[in-house]
């Protein structure tokens with residue numbers, strides 16, 4: 542029998558290997574763009590407490606609702622372009638204004654748990670503002686975008702955030718300020734713009750990022766960071782709900798135990814009393 546054939550017959554079948562997309566499978570907390578320009582987790586990884594909680598068998602099937610992310614900012618700053626670069630790895634030179642809102646769903650796997658990001662790419666044009674506004678509700682993440690090559694778009698960042706927060710009912714959304722089209726600037730212009738934007742980001746209490754959809758600069762890093770911070774917040778919220786539910790259950794159980802003890806005592810004392818009064822001695 543030829544050697545090759547014998548090998549094929551004797552060797553066990555090679556194991557099936559599942560390849561995970563490293564863009565959407567996260568085992569560690571991705572770092573911020575700059576540790577000085579973030580109000581969020583500055584640690585190098587997810588908190589050990591969070592990892593511990595997620596590894597408990599009780600939480601192995603934690604059901605996390607998809608997280609709503611909204612992209613706001615002036616028209617043509619590049620909101621659609623950054624979403625398309627991340628979701629489809631494509632970039633289009635021609636400008637096609639978003640009408641109302643566009644929607645993309647991206648699935649992540651973070652620390653072994655499924656986590657969906659609903660990305661709502663809203664229109665920047667004034668005439669669509671009332672339509673887009675309706676989609677701002679319940680966003681867990683707000684991404685305020687500006688064009689790094691147009692300073693006035695940074696100046697309207699605050700206005701966009703206020704408008705998004707006005708419609709929002711989520712307690713404390715995660716906020717990002719993102720400078721787009723980094724490829725259009727010289728090194729000096731880039732540094733000058735980042736300094737200015739850093740001040741705005743601090744004022745908005747937002748985490749700052751500079752990106753380019755055309756070159757792909759920092760696009761994956763930004764979306765991974767976004768997903769990880771949103772995941773952390775969603776898990777914390779879910780664990781709080783579970784904790785308050787189990788506290789409520791424990792309190793109800795304690796109450797019913799107390800009332801049972803009371804009844805038992807009552808019963809015994811009344812029974813004992815009856816026996817006493819019925820005694821003929």
Ligand SMILES: Nc1nc2c(ncn2[C@@H]2O[C@H](COP(=O)(O)OP(=O)(O)OP(=O)(O)O)[C@@H](O)[C@H]2O)c(=O)[nH]1
Nearest residue numbers: 616617618619620621622634636639665722754755
């Ligand atoms: N050079 C360069 N051009 C970009 C980049 N991102 C977007 N653009 C261009 O900027 C224009 C507007 O991009 P869009 O993504 O459609 O902008 P938008 O913010 O979604 O616009 P609205 O839908 O009107 O709100 C398009 O012509 C893009 O090709 C980038 O990173 N670099």
